[in-house]
Amino acid sequence: MDTYRKLVKKYNFLKALPFILPFTIVYLIFLIFPIFRGLWISLHRWTMVRKMDFVGLDNYLYMIKDPAFWESLGNTLLFVVLSTPAIVITGLVFALICNQKIKGQLFLKISFFLPYVLSVAVVSSIMVYLFQPHSGLLNSVLQNFGVDQTIYWLGQDALAWFVIVFATLWWTVGFNMILYLAALQDIPESFYEAAKVDGATKFQELWHITLPLLKPITWVITLLQIIFSFKIFAQVWLITGGGPGTATRPIVQYIYETSFKENSLGYGASMAFTFFIVLVAVSVFQIYFRRRKEG
């Protein structure tokens, strides 16, 4: 019996091949192989035009002492810390607003979600003009309210960070809102009816029923948001270019500049591989956490 089953399975493998092969080929070439290729490149000094020079762990040793690496990694972490709570909480608030008994729910939902379908290039462009110092929309509004001074939004570290976080929130909060809405709609109506019988106020309902029941999805959304925020590049590149100076330059931008502007692909690859390990660690933590929550 056992040998028979083994035979069937072996035969089935041939039958499965045409189904799994097309994807597997693309997957191995464009997703799995680059990881190992990246590790290999990171052990070399390489400028694309010349031959690869094996240097062992030199790139990694250089990285540890490179203040620009730590600064850009720190900037990425700062962005994760600033953006995650802001975007998760705003997503929850928007979901609660859309989940009210209110006419025109669809309009609210569409409004909050719409920026998500825009390209990051368009979002960044709108933000650049919104926060433009002299004729930007925001400064003109502020002037109407009596603010005389011209605010250079992208000229100061703290303000530039604010603009980047704001742009990201505006662009992506709709995504979190949808996940929260789905969870809100899963809460049985009877819970609220029971609370009403007991004379609970709206706030008590929110605090004692809704929020505790949203805890699991909040973890999922938070961890997704953390991974997404770690990968920040495009908004910063297009809005501040990493500036003022290098004050908002994230790690992905530093990897890009090192590899493709300064042509140090070996060093770029070693930072990319380090960044890859960091992201995998975050993902593994997420999976472990989800399992523990479910099991």
Added chain:
Amino acid sequence: MENNNSPTRKVIKYSFSYLLAVLFIFPIIWMLFASLKPSGFHVASIIEWFLPPYSIVNYFDVIDRAPVIRWMFNSLVVATSVTFLVIIFDSLAAFALSVIDFKYKNVVFVLFTVGLMVPTEANVVALFDIVNKLGLLNTYPGLIFPRVAIPLGIIILKEFFDAIPRDLIDSARIDGCGLFRIYFSIFMPLSKAAIASIGIFTFIQAWNSFLWPFIAIMTKEMFTLPVGVPTFTDAYTPDYSIPMTVNMIASTPAIVAFLLFQKQIIKGIKMTGIKG
């Protein structure tokens, strides 16, 4: 006890919710009106942004002056091909993982799941090298395949396929159907909703992707919209009309598609729960 449905409460609820929603899409509305201002028009106060004169001459100007239509065509080719290939490749693989009991099945499944953790952002240097060696830099396939390699669709579709009753397979088998027939005539039609959601979601992600096209494209003719659009944004000119027109041209297809398919898109997000 306070009345939850008192008129004041209702007014506050409605005005707060609607005000917030309108404020939120205000930048999009502004983009529309700014694109309708004649180029070089001086805007003295905020309200002037939204008042006539309107003109659509910018749109013709932009289309004449820059290869925006070409960029849109490039984006369309890339996003459509990615979507098409993702649907075919992912559904085939998901079918094998769900239906066929083959050797190394678990190994294959784990291998695909691991791929979910690999971000393009941390892979760009090696990907550039590989795509370059394959001679695919600055080509459509070079933009398409790295996106097709993402295994998310397989994981989602496998769950869907697992829920399809096995009796259907058995009776199809008795009728003499081969595996491809079962895949094509039973599994694909039964998973239309899931496939539509994955398709739309994949399309939006591919349409909007920035980092990889930004690195892999060398010439202006091959730009996709997200790479081309920023070449118009200039923080130092007070003339917003032209860049905002470019933004509008780049966004309109996405906005229209969203309004048409918003139900499926929202369903797709609930299903995938993954950001780009």
